[in-house]
Amino acid sequence: KQEVTQIPAALSVPEGENLVLNCSFTDSAIYNLQWFRQDPGKGLTSLLLIQSSQREQTSGRLNASLDKSSGRSTLYIAASQPGDSATYLCAVTRQAAGNKLTFGGGTRVLVKP
Amino acid sequence: EPEVTQTPSHQVTQMGQEVILRCVPISNHLYFYWYRQILGQKVEFLVSFYNNEISEKSEIFDDQFSVERPDGSNFTLKIRSTKLEDSAMYFCASSVPGQGGKLFFGSGTQLSVL
Numbered sequence: 001k002q003e004v005t006q007i008p009a010a011l012s013v014p015e016g017e018n019l020v021l022n023c024s025f026t027d028s029a030i031y032n033l034q035w036f037r038q039d040p041g042k043g044l045t046s047l048l049l050i051q052s053s054q055r056e057q058t059s060g061r062l063n064a065s066l067d068k069s070s071g072r073s074t075l076y077i078a079a080s081q082p083g084d085s086a087t088y089l090c091a092v093t094r095q096a097a098g099n100k101l102t103f104g105g106g107t108r109v110l111v112k113p
Numbered sequence: 114e115p116e117v118t119q120t121p122s123h124q125v126t127q128m129g130q131e132v133i134l135r136c137v138p139i140s141n142h143l144y145f146y147w148y149r150q151i152l153g154q155k156v157e158f159l160v161s162f163y164n165n166e167i168s169e170k171s172e173i174f175d176d177q178f179s180v181e182r183p184d185g186s187n188f189t190l191k192i193r194s195t196k197l198e199d200s201a202m203y204f205c206a207s208s209v210p211g212q213g214g215k216l217f218f219g220s221g222t223q224l225s226v227l
Contacts, residue, residue, distance in 0.1 A: 034215065089156065
C-alpha cells in the first residue's frame, strides 16, 4: 500500500528566503507526482505535475524534482513571499487516468513579512 | 480557464439525513472523482467514475455512499444516512486522457453533520 509522507509538517521563514519542501513515497511504481497548494478552507490548486520519466518541472519561482528510485520529490520555492503562505500537498498516482491519488499530509508554510 | 464547480460550498445536516453533493466537472473530461478531507487529516480518495460506472472505490466508500452522473454534466455524491464522522470537506475532481494524469479539483463542499 502506497504511503506518502511530507516533512516538515510546518515551516516558517522570513520573506525572501527559499523554501524546500520534501515528499517521500514508499512504492516507486508511480505514474506521476503532483504538487498542490491548499489555502485554509479552500480547494486544491495544482502547481506542478512530474511524470515518472521526468527529473524535474519548473513554473516561475517553483521547481519540483523527482527521484523515483529513492521515492522522493522536493518542491523548491525561490524568494518566498507572504502570498506563498499556504499548505502544500504532494500526491502520487499509479496510472495515467482513472486512478486514485494518494496524498501526503502536507507542509504548512508561513512566510513572514 | 475551465474549472470544476461544486455546490453548495457549505452544507449542514442532521445525523441520519441524506445529503447530495453536486459537482460540474470540466466539460470534456471523462474521469470523475470524489475525495474527502477530515479536518486535520490527509486528503483521502473515495471513488472514481468512468463511462457511467465506478472504476475504483476505497474502503471508505461503503453502501451509504453512491455516485451518479444524471445528465451528462453533473456528477453527484449521495450519502444516504449521514453520520457524525462524515463531517469533512468533500472535493470533486475530473481528468481527461492526454494530460499526463493531471487532476483538476473543485473548491470543495464543507459538510457538517450535527
